[in-house]
Amino acid sequence: MSKAVITLETLSCPSCLKKIESAVKGLIGIDQNSVRGVFNVNKIRIDFDEKTLAIEDIEKVIEDLGYPVIKSKVKAA
Amino acid sequence: MQQYILSKKNQITLISGILIAVGFFSHFALGNAFLAEWSLIIASIFGVAPIAIQAYQALKVKVVSIDVLVTIAVIGAFLIQNFEESAVVTFLFLFGHYLEQRTLNQTRSAIKELTDMAPESALVQTEDGEFEEVDVDDVDEGDVLLVKTGGKVPVDGTVLTGEGYINEASITGESVPVTKTEGGEVFAGTILENGTIQIRADKVGEDTTFGKIIELVEEAQDSKSEAERFIDRFSKWYTPTVLVLAFIVWAITQNIELAITILVLGCPGALVIGVPVSNVAGIGNGARNGILLKGSEVINDFSSVDTIVFDKTGTLTVGNPEVAEKEVYGDNSEEALSYLASVEQESDHPLAKAVLANIGPVDTTPVDETDVVKGGGIVAQVNGHRVAVGNVALMEKEQVTLNKKAQKDVQRFEKNGNSLVLTAVDGELKVLMGIRDQVRPGVKQDLQNLKELGVKNLVVLSGDNQGTVDLVAKELGLTEAHGHMLPEDKSAHIEKLQKEGQIVAFVGDGVNDSPSLALADIGIAMGSGTDVAIETSDVVLMNSDFSRLPHALGLTKSTASNMKQNILIAVGVVLVLLASLLFSEWMNMSIGMLVHEASILVVIFNGMRLLKYRLRGDRYNVKTGVEEIETAK
Structure with missing residues (x-):
């Protein structure tokens, strides 16, 4: 499992975050309980399995929703 | 394509705004209905594109978002060929969104100042002994x-x-x-x-003390209170309900206009954003002032505190004995003070330090035949004079007579809680000093501020002896003071206060009083940004400046009422809009959207006021971080 912190552009409503959270949770290789969006700092924390899922895939899902990813940090846990 | 459109949202907003202006201009000024209509049609199509894309993506993950409501409303308006409405509503929605984003960044600015202080890169030593710059995450x-x-x-x-x-x-x-x-x-x-x-x-990283502080502040803003969780649950069902309601209205009345107006009026805008905005601005103000508040639950609890318990007299006093009162007798007091300094210079008694600090730099004379009298003081020869420095017992032993005034002074000094240092030169009393632990400058005013903020009981629970505690309590106007307290006595006492129905905040140093910190309704760790303090308490005051405490309390009170104002504004707006739809003629989609977006900006601006919050008469200057000198009252 790896830990990722993804920083997004300013989110202006909490429901945007809900959308992103549920989209990310739908991916295979994500620890569903770990997905935690922090609205006010525009960040999402995720634990995921790097063997089945690449961070780029997660980023793509979020960007496809229309929320540009500014940067993401991945750390092996 | 979808992404391209979304990334050009601001430009789209601008174009659609211009087209609407062209449309109205050609309609009213030129009387050109054809140009007017087509400008508005194009504006609608442009404007709805990014909203529709987001609505589609929301539906894909089974969320009925505001975008969904607006998109359906716009399509509806389009179908009944009300292009004016469809164009204006999309523009207002996009433009409002843009303003929200800009202003929201403002409310978050204080937090950002803190996170920006986090180091980005480091110079790491490589194998060949050179230093190389790397990202801090790679350390x-x-x-x-x-x-x-x-x-x-x-x-x-x-x-x-x-x-x-x-x-x-x-x-x-x-x-x-x-x-x-x-x-x-x-x-x-x-x-x-x-x-x-x-x-x-x-x-490294999030394990560092600073990393923990940042994480705490970041999480604090998102930690939800009971009320917020309620709003969350509420809004989850609210938007689908509005959608269903609009559909039912349409099915019954066959009036598309009315149905889509309900969709727009029902947008939950200010309701979902109102509370988080107050929260982030309040916590941001705290962070900027060295006050860490752990979330909105803490803000609510702290704002209703009526009892504050201090864990020791040291929180209120300097913890450093000083000369508080002084009397000189007879002539040549200058000379006497210089003798006193000469004698005390050689002593390592704690009171000697206070005496020397009070006298300041003077010429000293060599001292001979120093004799330390146990439990009394010092007797020595200075410049051919016999100098006795010590307590009343020593004076009696040295057969120094105290005149009436001196006797009265001694009584008064003792009553005020001083330790006495008397100085006699050649058997004649010259100086009387009263030494005690000073109350921290400004603490009295701070406690007064706390009382004005609605705190009814100020309690000190101390390990010191009861006499000392009583004196401090009396001087500061505390309501309760208990000495000889062990840590377990303290937590027992807090429990007792809670049973009496008081909401208790406990101020401690976070080192050895964690039971009390945890037990109290609000645990406040003061004077250290250490791991333990950060973890066990609800509020951390980063430095030991006492004046942060009233600021913290005032801030939580303002933040709590700010949240309530925002909820009131949001709910009020929706009610007024629905009422005017039912009972008046003038309500339509565009006005509804305008009022909605305006109400969102109002709650954001209202929240932003918290960033500037400052306690009246506060001694602390935020900009310079320096205590201002209290002006005479």
Whole structure:
């Protein structure tokens, strides 16, 4: 499992975050309980399995929703 | 394509705004209905594109978002060929969104100031002994790092070589630089003001003290109170309900206009954003002032506190005995003071320090035949005079007679809780000093401020003897004071207060009073940004400046009422809109959207006021971090 912190552009409503959270949770290789969006700092924390899922895939899902990813940090846990 | 459209949202907003202007201009000024209609049609199509895309994506993940409501409304307006409405509504929605984003960044600015203090890069020693700049995330524990003058310490570590002055304000709130030499501990986020040091990384990233502070503040803003969770649950069902309601209205009345107006009016805008905005601005103000508040639950609880318990007299006093009162008798007092200084200079008694500090620099004379009288003081020969320095018992032994005034002074000084130091030269009383632990400057005013903020009981629970505690309590106007308290007595007493129905905040240093910190409704750790304090308490005051306490309380009160105002505004707006739809003629989609977007901006601006919150009569200057001198009242 790896830990990722993804920083997004300013989110202006909490429901945007809900959308992103549920989209990310739908991916295979994500620890569903770990997905935690922090609205006010525009960040999402995720634990995921790097063997089945690449961070780029997660980023793509979020960007496809229309929320540009500014940067993401991945750390092996 | 979808992404391209979304990334050009601002430009789209602008174009659609211009087209609407062209449309109205050609309609009213030129009377050109054809141009007017087509401008509005194009504006609608442009404007709805990004909204529709987001609505589609929301539906894909089974969320009925505001975008969904607006998109359906716009399509509906389009179908009944009300292009004016469809164009204006999309424009207002997009433009409002843009303004929200801009203003929201403002409310978050204080937090951003804090997170921006986090180090970004580090100079790490490579195998060949050179230093190479890397991203701070790539630093591992055990790495050797170089920090140069002006640089930020990237990790928590230990100094290996070199020395320097470090500004630790980001951790301790103390802006006076601290010297660090070999073996000294340094903290991430602090700034090396002078010197060059090499350090070994002990803790990196989120494990560092600064990392923990940031994480705490970030999480705090999102931690939800009961009320917020309710709103969350509410809004989850609210938007689908509005959708269903609009559909039912349409099915019954066959009036598309009315149905889509309900969709727009029902947008939950200000309701979902109102509380988080107050929260983030309040916590941001705190962070900027060295006050860490752990979330909105804490804000609510703290704002209703009616009892504050202090864990020791040391929180209220300087903890350093000083000369509080002084009387001189007869002539040549200058000479007597210089003799006194000469004698005390040789003593290591704690009171001697206070005496010397009070006299200040004077010429001293060599002292002979010093005789320390146990439990009394010192007798010595100075410049051919016999000088006795000590308590009343020593004076009696030296057969020094105290005149009426001196006797009265002695009584008064004792009553005020002083330890007495009398000085006699050649058997004649010259100086009387009363020494006691001073109340911290300004504490009295701060306690007064707390009372004005609605705190009814101020309690001190101390390990000191009851006499000392009583004196401090009396001087400061505390409501309760208990001495001889062990840590378990303190927590028992807190429980007792809670049983009496009081909401108790406990102020401690976070080191050995964690039971009380945990037990109290609000645990406030003061004077240290240490791990323990951060973890066990609800509120952390980063430095030991007492005046932060009333600021913290005032801030939570303002934040709590700000949240309530915002909820009231949001609910009020929806009610007024629905009522005017039912009972008046003038309500339509565009006005509804305008009022909605305006109400969102109103709650954001209302929240933003918290960033500027400052307690009236506060002694502390935020900008300079320096206590202002209290002006005479």
